[in-house]
Every structure is written in structure tokens, then in C-alpha cells.
Amino acid sequence: xxxxxxxxxxxxxxxxxxxxxxxxxxxxxxxxxxxxxxxxxxxxxxxxxxxxxxxxxxxxxxxxxxxxxxxxxxxxxxxxxxxxxxxxxxxxxxxxxxxxxxxxxxxxxxxxxxxxxxxxxxxxxxxxxxxxxxxxxxxxxxxxxxxxxxxxxxxxxxxxxxxxxxxxxxxxxxxxxxxxxxxxxxxxxxxxxxxxxxxxxxxxxxxxxxxxxxxxxxxxxxxxxxxxxxxxxxxxxxxxxxxxxxxxxxxxxxxxxxxxxxxxxxxxxxxxxxxxxxxxxxxxxxxxxxxxxxxxxxxxxxxxxxxxxxxxxxxxxxxxxxxxxxxxxxxxxxxxxxxxxxxxxxxxxxxxxxxxxxxxxxxxxxxxxxxxxxxxxxxxxxxxxxxxxxxxxxxxxxxxxxxxxxxxxxxxxxxxxxxxxxx
Amino acid sequence: xxxxxxxxxxxxxxxxxxxxxxxxxxxxxxxxxxxxxxxxxxxxxxxxxxxxxxxxxxxxxxxxxxxxxxxxxxxxxxxxxxxxxxxxxxxxxxxxxxxxxxxxxxxxxxxxxxxxxxxxxxxxxxxxxxxxxxxxxxxxxxxxxxxxxxxxxxxxxxxxxxxxxxxxxxxxxxxxxxxxxxxxxxxxxxxxxxxxxxxxxxxxxxxxxxxxxxxxxxxxxxxxxxxxxxxxxxxxxxxxxxxxxxxxxxxxxxxxxxxxxxxxxxxxxxxxxxxxxxxxxxxxxxxxxxxxxxxxxxxxxxxxxxxxxxxxxxxxxxxxxxxxxxxxxxxxxxxxxxxxxxxxxxxxxxxxxxxxxxxxxxxxxxxxxxxxxxxxxxxxxxxxxxxxxxxxxxxxxxxxxxxxxxxxxxxxxxxxxxxxxxx
Numbered sequence: 001x002x003x004x005x006x007x008x009x010x011x012x013x014x015x016x017x018x019x020x021x022x023x024x025x026x027x028x029x030x031x032x033x034x035x036x037x038x039x040x041x042x043x044x045x046x047x048x049x050x051x052x053x054x055x056x057x058x059x060x061x062x063x064x065x066x067x068x069x070x071x072x073x074x075x076x077x078x079x080x081x082x083x084x085x086x087x088x089x090x091x092x093x094x095x096x097x098x099x100x101x102x103x104x105x106x107x108x109x110x111x112x113x114x115x116x117x118x119x120x121x122x123x124x125x126x127x128x129x130x131x132x133x134x135x136x137x138x139x140x141x142x143x144x145x146x147x148x149x150x151x152x153x154x155x156x157x158x159x160x161x162x163x164x165x166x167x168x169x170x171x172x173x174x175x176x177x178x179x180x181x182x183x184x185x186x187x188x189x190x191x192x193x194x195x196x197x198x199x200x201x202x203x204x205x206x207x208x209x210x211x212x213x214x215x216x217x218x219x220x221x222x223x224x225x226x227x228x229x230x231x232x233x234x235x236x237x238x239x240x241x242x243x244x245x246x247x248x249x250x251x252x253x254x255x256x257x258x259x260x261x262x263x264x265x266x267x268x269x270x271x272x273x274x275x276x277x278x279x280x281x282x283x284x285x286x287x288x289x290x291x292x293x294x295x296x297x298x299x300x301x302x303x304x305x306x307x308x309x310x311x312x313x314x315x316x317x318x319x320x321x322x323x324x325x326x327x328x329x330x331x332x333x334x335x336x337x338x339x340x341x342x343x344x345x346x347x348x349x350x351x352x353x354x355x356x357x358x359x360x361x362x363x364x365x366x367x368x369x370x371x372x373x374x375x376x377x378x379x380x381x382x383x384x385x386x387x388x389x390x391x392x393x394x395x396x397x398x399x400x401x402x403x404x405x406x407x408x409x410x411x412x413x414x415x416x417x418x419x420x421x422x423x
Numbered sequence: 424x425x426x427x428x429x430x431x432x433x434x435x436x437x438x439x440x441x442x443x444x445x446x447x448x449x450x451x452x453x454x455x456x457x458x459x460x461x462x463x464x465x466x467x468x469x470x471x472x473x474x475x476x477x478x479x480x481x482x483x484x485x486x487x488x489x490x491x492x493x494x495x496x497x498x499x500x501x502x503x504x505x506x507x508x509x510x511x512x513x514x515x516x517x518x519x520x521x522x523x524x525x526x527x528x529x530x531x532x533x534x535x536x537x538x539x540x541x542x543x544x545x546x547x548x549x550x551x552x553x554x555x556x557x558x559x560x561x562x563x564x565x566x567x568x569x570x571x572x573x574x575x576x577x578x579x580x581x582x583x584x585x586x587x588x589x590x591x592x593x594x595x596x597x598x599x600x601x602x603x604x605x606x607x608x609x610x611x612x613x614x615x616x617x618x619x620x621x622x623x624x625x626x627x628x629x630x631x632x633x634x635x636x637x638x639x640x641x642x643x644x645x646x647x648x649x650x651x652x653x654x655x656x657x658x659x660x661x662x663x664x665x666x667x668x669x670x671x672x673x674x675x676x677x678x679x680x681x682x683x684x685x686x687x688x689x690x691x692x693x694x695x696x697x698x699x700x701x702x703x704x705x706x707x708x709x710x711x712x713x714x715x716x717x718x719x720x721x722x723x724x725x726x727x728x729x730x731x732x733x734x735x736x737x738x739x740x741x742x743x744x745x746x747x748x749x750x751x752x753x754x755x756x757x758x759x760x761x762x763x764x765x766x767x768x769x770x771x772x773x774x775x776x777x778x779x780x781x782x783x784x785x786x787x788x789x790x791x792x793x794x795x796x797x798x799x800x801x802x803x804x805x806x807x808x809x810x811x812x813x814x815x816x817x818x819x820x821x822x823x824x825x826x827x828x829x830x831x832x833x834x835x836x837x838x839x840x841x842x843x844x845x846x
Contacts, residue, residue, distance in 0.1 A: 009642055009673050009700055010606060015544030018706035041495075049493040054718075055485035062478035070472040070685040109532055109712040116711050121438030142710040183433060219432055250432050262493035264717040277432055283441035287565040288539050288711065289532040293719055294687035295477075 017145045037410040038378040039397040053308035057299050073294030075286050077107025081301045093242045104271050109292050111268030114254040117281040122183045123148045132187035134385035150387030161203045163210045170214045184219040191226040191349025194385045194396035201237045208245035217248050224255040230348035231321035250274040257300050265296045326404040330411035339422045350400040356393040377413040440568045452796050460833040461801040462820040476731035480722050496717030498709050500530025504724045516665045527694050532715050534648050534691030537677040540704040545606045546571045555610035557808035573810030584626045586633045593637045607642045614649040614772025617808045617819035624660045631668035640671050647678040653771035654744035673697040680723050688719045749827040753834035762845045773823040779816040800836040
């Protein structure tokens with residue numbers, strides 16, 4: 001007696017929440033218009049990608065007697081690479097170097113996977129994560145799919161964390177009974193995507209004090225994906241890993257080896273201070289893929305050993321500075337500031353973060369956005385980059401992909417559209 | 424007024440369920456005893472890994488004018504690689520080739536990630552997946568972490584699906600109100616891990632008929648990871664993708680390009696017949712990592728184009744046959760069959776699946792397992808490979824890693840222990 005159960009696919013709640021990323025619509029727009037200059041994608045500079053460095057690394061690896069680099073590796077990542085990561089992190093904060101430092105690292109499919117694992121083992125649908133404002137939009141969309149609420153930490157008019165407003169927000173969450181759902185704090189700490197801003201040392205310390213004062217000594221995720229991508233000088237701001245106010249917090253620090261080197265290799269990593277948290281992320285990674293591609297890790301290991309990695313970073317830093325200046329200075333020269341737009345000159349990263357005049361809506365569905373695409377220039381609408389209460393008048397521009405000439409042309413096209421909206 | 428909320432880490436249900444994979448304990452045992460010959464790991468043959476093929480592919484890729492292979496790629500995978508996958512699949516089942524075939528493929532971090540994505544978008548905790556018996560233990564442990572129940576499809580004494588017992592089981596699930604929780608059917612269809620068995624065409628067709636008869640036209644996941652790893656002759660059994668009884672089922676067929684080539688590159692793939700299911704898996708992959716490493720995909724694309732991929736498979740097939748025979752024949756020659764052990768001679772894959780005399784417990788915590796480790800030989804206890812009602816007297820041996828001499832020695836050691844248990 002066959003039952004009357006409906007056949008077919010019943011999706012899980014996560015499956016049902018999964019939506020096409022907004023950015024895909026932008027990419028489609030780009031494909032429809034091949035002459036479009038895209039300031040949207042957070043891709044890196046193509047021309048400077050290290051063909052020769054990778055080739056010589058692979059030649060060395062594949063002439064070794066051992067063929068283990070083409071074999072499965074460890075779920076946690078290659079041991080030597082994790083030791084190299086410990087050394088690398090210690091160049092920023094020497095006090096982090098100890099004999100067990102490498103055991104706290106794990107290697108992932110880009111730093112994105114580390115973010116995913118962290119959220120999977122911490123959050124249930126309905127939980128809350130405190131996020132920076134603005135924040136990394138791929139992370140925000142991931143939270144939406146997980147059914148997790150992102151709540152922005154308030155900032156002042158300079159983008160700096162507003163501690164008293166944050167205290168008030170947390171008190172509101174306590175009163176509404178939501179505070180126990182706050183499971184983690186997330187921010188991009190250096191040359192942020194999208195704002196290019198770095199948290200300064202004082203606000204970083206104060207954030208820990210504010211959270212502690214509210215009884216929220218909860219997991220913190222410091223996304224340091226752009227820390228290596230400074231233009232001229234390293235940031236002097238320590239990470240949460242060494243600031244005393246953060247000492248009692250469970251910490252996950254994450255970054256990537258390939259964003260500044262060769263994104264096609266996709267080797268990210270996390271450093272986690274809590275063995276139990278780390279273990280649960282690793283078990284879950286075991287189910288995702290039981291280890292990121294061993295060969296890519298071996299390539300990175302090799303280019304770190306032979307110095308190619310640092311040389312590449314040394315080459316691209318002044319290049320990104322020039323590219324940033326090409327975009328930044330053309331926007332100024334064309335008079336965008338006089339049209340009421342404001343932005344800061346970044347000291348690293350891949351982005352300009354522009355604030356349009358308050359009444360100018362730059363969202364994906366707006367005439368302004370459409371007009372820019374028609375004029376042959378694409379940007380990321382800032383509205384995607386907020387956990388909540390998204391303002392409509394921000395724009396992210398990336399100077400990662402295009403060359404200087406194209407960046408200047410894109411700036412010209414953009415200011416022309418902006419001018420047409422000025423009264 | 425700071426509240427009394429408990430600070431620290433609160434894990435999600437998934438985080439709490441995540442446990443150290445049992446196999447890790449085996450690996451630790453192996454590390455503690457360097458003279459151990461491991462038949463446990465499902466790794467592939469080291470000596471035959473294609474150093475030269477990969478080196479020449481990378482040399483070609485990194486001398487191209489375009490550097491796109493070192494840049495981010497598409498979330499779904501490289502377009503040319505997906506076209507090649509369509510051609511590859513059509514060598515088995517030509518009727519699957521059409522102009523849109525490539526759009527149904529997606530590339531993953533090993534086929535494991537495709538499994539993970541499939542389960543994520545289909546299953547809630549408490550749901551049920553029907554699995555083969557025995558089944559792939561990494562998949563089973565993933566289900567446990569997801570809170571999903573695996574229910575074995577009954578088999579007869581030859582390991583063949585027992586349709587009438589399955590009907591009865593499904594009726595029981597209907598009566599207990601559990602049947603609506605069945606969200607998918609999973610099996611490894613060719614030279615299975617762990618049993619090395621392939622489903623034959625009749626039982627495969629009958630399975631669809633049985634499920635349909637019970638009103639269960641639900642998603643089916645055919646894990647064809649070992650289909651390319653036949654020893655001498657291709658299996659003549661079609662996949663679910665072309666058997667008419669399966670026509671109405673939503674189907675995900677998955678496999679890997681790197682298990683038979685170079686596991687260190689970790690390029691798996693899925694082919695999904697349902698656009699909606701595929702889209703939801705892709706959105707979720709976008710959150711995992713927004714695309715598997717582009718460079719690895721480009722390497723595979725290149726070795727498929729230049730014929731290196733097929734040559735490698737042509738080389739390793741007779742090699743795995745020889746290795747299988749070294750293990751299989753030594754076990755026979757040493758008299759294991761006379762001790763009451765039974766197993767089939769595989770026609771592909773990497774495993775022997777042995778049934779011990781009924782009263783002999785071979786589990787991880789047993790004296791037998793300990794004695795094997797002491798004697799310098801490691802296996803995977805069969806108890807890990809069952810969704811439910813696990814018998815205690817099975818063993819998986821892999822002939823993937825060790826050379827023929829070591830395989831013979833491992834067989835000698837194993838039979839010696841088995842003999843000491845014979846009455």
C-alpha cells in the first residue's frame with residue numbers, strides 16, 4: 001500500500017535559504033557588456049601574477065624523490081607550512097612564537113572556509129553575530145543562508161567604533177532577551193573589505209573592554225585577510241592575539257597566503273587559541289573535504305622557503321599603491337569631491353569606499369547603478385556591506401584587477417555619471 | 424548592569440556532535456609504530472604519481488600569455504573542464520551528451536565536498552538517508568555530525584540488495600511515522616568503498632522500482648568515485664543517469680578526477696539533473712569557498728587535453744590489478760580461507776572486503792585489532808562501515824598505498840594473527 005507522501009525534493013532550511021549571491025547579478029551585467037570596466041570584483045592584479053615563481057616551485061617539487069606532494073595530505077594542513085605560518089605571524093607579533101604555535105594553525109580552502117567552519121560550529125539559526133560596519137559582504141550573505149542574524153557594531157562619522165552606542169545596543173539586546181543569542185564578534189581588522197579602514201589600537205582595546213563589561217567574553221573572529229597588503233608600511237596595530245584586553249576571549253585569527261600571491265591556489269588559514277574550538281572546526285573540515293589540496297600547500301611552502309613569496313609581496317605592494325593612486329587621484333582631479341562625495345585614502349588593501357551625497361541612492365536596483373553600467377563602469381553597491389540598517393549611499397570600488405590606464409578611464413566614466421546626478 | 428550570562432564558547436548542535444573521526448585513532452596507532460604496514464588508509468599508490476605529467480602541464484600553463492589560471496575562477500568550476508567532464512561521462516553513456524551537459528556539472532574540493540553540499544541542502548537533523556550496506560564510512564560519520572540518521576538498505580548473503588527486505592523496512596518506517604524523514608538515497612555504485620562490489624544492472628533497476636512503489640521518488644546520490652578505477656574492463660552497468668527506472672528521480676552523480684590521477688590536487692565533481700538542487704548546492708558552495716582552486720582545475724584540464732590523464736589511468740589500472748593480486752593471492756596462499764574467512768576478488772577499486780568467522784570480533788577496541796597492530800599490520804574495522812546494525816566481523820584492506828612486496832608481507836602478518844584466533 002504505497003502512501004500518498006509527496007515525492008520529489010524537500011530542501012533543508014539551509015537549502016531553502018540559499019540564494020544566488022547578489023554579486024552574481026553584477027557579474028552577469030559585466031558579461032552582457034564586454035566593454036564594461038569592472039571596479040566590482042575583489043580579484044587581484046592579473047598582470048603581476050607570479051607565473052615564473054610558481055613554475056620554478058613546481059619544477060622543484062616534481063623533481064624530488066618523494067611524490068608525497070601529489071598525494072593526500074593532512075586534514076589540518078602540511079606540518080612545515082604550519083611552522084612557516086607560525087614564523088610569519090611572529091614577524092608581526094614575536095611573542096606568539098612558541099614551540100606549539102604550529103599546532104594552533106589550520107589550512108583551509110581560502111580564508112572563506114575558515115569563516116564557514118567557525119560559524120558552523122558556533123551558530124544555530126536565530127543566533128546573532130556582532131559585525132563591523134560596514135562588513136565583508138560574502139560573510140554577511142553566508143550568515144543569511146545560515147539563518148544567523150548579523151548586528152552591526154555602531155560607528156561614528158569617521159567609521160570608528162562608537163563604544164557608548166555599542167553599550168546601548170547591547171543593553172537593548174539584553175532587554176529584548178536576544179543577548180544570549182550573541183555567539184561571536186567578527187571584524188576585518190586591516191585595510192578592511194569594503195572600507196579599507198584598519199581598526200586602530202585604542203578602539204580595538206576598547207572593544208574588548210566594552211564586551212567584557214557587558215559580560216560578553218565570547219569568541220572573536222579577527223579577519224586579517226589584508227594585513228600583508230599594506231602599501232608602504234606595516235600597520236603598527238597589534239592583533240587581538242596579543243592585546244591584553246582580549247586575553248580571555250576565545251580567538252580565531254584568519255588570513256590567506258594566496259590573496260597577496262596567487263588567488264588561483266586558494267590557501268587560507270586560521271589560528272585558533274581554543275583547542276576545543278579548533279578541534280570541532282577540524283572535525284567539520286574532515287567532513288567537508290578531509291584536507292585542502294596538498295599540492296597547493298606544497299607550492300606555497302616552497303615559495304616561502306625560497307623567498308619567492310616575500311619577493312612577490314615586495315613587488316605588488318608599490319604596484320597596488322600606484323593603482324590606488326591612479327583611481328583615487330583621478331576621482332579627485334575630475335571633481336568628485338566637489339560633487340559632495342567623500343572617501344579616505346587607504347594605506348593598504350584593494351578598495352576605495354566612497355560615500356555619496358546623502359540623498360543619492362547607489363543600490364543595485366537604482367537608476368544610478370544602471371547608468372554607471374550603461375556608461376561602462378561597475379561597482380559594488382555599499383548596501384550589500386551592512387549587517388543591518390544599510391545606508392543607500394555607499395560604494396565599494398576595487399583597484400585590484402584593472403591596470404592604471406583602465407582605472408583612470410573607469411574613474412572618468414564614474415565621475416561623469418555622478419556629475420549628471422548633481423544639482 | 425552587566426548580566427550574569429555565562430561567557431565563553433557555546434557550540435552549535437553541529438559543533439557539539441563533531442567528533443574526532445575514528446580513523447584518526449588508527450593513524451595515531453600507525454605513527455606510534457613506524458614499522459607498521461598500513462592497509463587502512465584509502466590513499467593511492469605513491470610511486471606511480473604523475474610527477475612528470477603535472478610538471479609539464481604546469482610548464483605549459485605558466486608560459487601562456489594569460490595568467491588567469493593563477494587568478495580566482497568560477498564558483499561552478501572552469502567552463503572547459505566542465506565540457507571535458509561532459510565528454511568523459513559520455514564515453515560511458517553517450518546519450519548524456521547534449522549542448523547543455525556542461526551546465527549540469529560543478530567542480531568541488533574532492534567529491535567529498537559534493538557529498539557535503541548535497542546533504543546540507545537536503546537534510547535537517549533527525550532526517551534519514553538510505554545507504555548501501557556496507558557504506559563509505561567518511562560519509563556515515565558526516566551524517567552523524569549532521570544529526571542525520573543513516574538506514575542501511577538490506578542485502579542478501581552475497582551483498583546484493585534484498586528488495587523484499589527493503590520493502591519491509593520501508594513499510595516499518597512508514598508505520599513508525601519515520602518515512603517522511605527519508606530525504607535521499609546514497610550508494611557507491613562501482614568497486615565500492617569498502618566492499619569493492621558494484622551494483623549490477625538488475626538490482627540497480629529494481630531499487631528504483633522498489634522506491635517508486637513505496638512512493639519514494641526522492642533524490643538519489645550515486646557515488647561513482649571508483650568508476651574509472653577498473654582493472655581490465657569497464658563495467659557494463661549504466662549509471663542511474665540513464666536507467667529508465669530512475670528517470671523521474673532527482674539525481675546527483677558524483678566522482679573525482681584526482682583519485683585515479685593525483686589525490687594531492689583534489690578535484691572532484693558532481694553532475695546534477697535538477698537545476699534547483701544544483702543551484703542551492705552552488706549557492707552553498709559560494710559560502711564555503713566561492714570556488715575550488717582554479718589552478719588545480721587548470722592542471723587537470725591541461726592533462727585531459729594533452730592525453731596525460733588517460734595515459735596515467737592506462738598505467739595504473741594494471742598496476743592496481745597486480746597489487747590487488749599480491750594481497751589477495753598471498754592471503755589465499757597463507758591459508759586464510761581455510762581459517763573460515765571469505766571475500767570476493769574485486770574487479771576494480773582499492774579494497775578487499777573480508778568477512779571473518781562469525782564469532783570473531785575485529786573492531787577497533789578488540790584484542791584482534793590490537794594484536795594486528797602489534798604484529799605490524801593495520802586495517803579498517805568493518806564496523807565503521809555500516810549505517811546501522813553493524814556486524815563485528817568485517818575488515819577493509821586497501822592495496823592502494825603499499826607496494827607488492829609490502830602487501831605480501833602485510834598479508835603474511837595478518838594471516839598469522841588470524842591463525843592464532845582459529846580454534
